[in-house]
Amino acid sequence: MTEPVIAEKNAIFTDVEEGKTYFWCACGLSKSQPFCDGSHSTTDIKPVMYEATTSRKIAFCGCKHSKMAPLCDGSHNKL
DSSP: OOOOHHHHHHHHEEEEOOOOOOOOOSSSSHHHHHHOOOOGGGSOOOEEEESSSSOOOEEEEEESSTTTTTTOOSSOOOO
């Protein structure tokens, strides 16, 4: 399996809208962090779907090592 690239060593805070579906970049290669832009096509890593149940600010994982993907769990503090 391909290892993800660390896009950022912190959370990426992003506003999400209730009822919308988002695809979080799990590979770290996207130029549209934290969201997928198709760059994973050169890897075996697939994006993770996130469905917003409320409109609010979300802390998406930027380091790509969260155990709660796509949300940040603080794993970047151990890298």
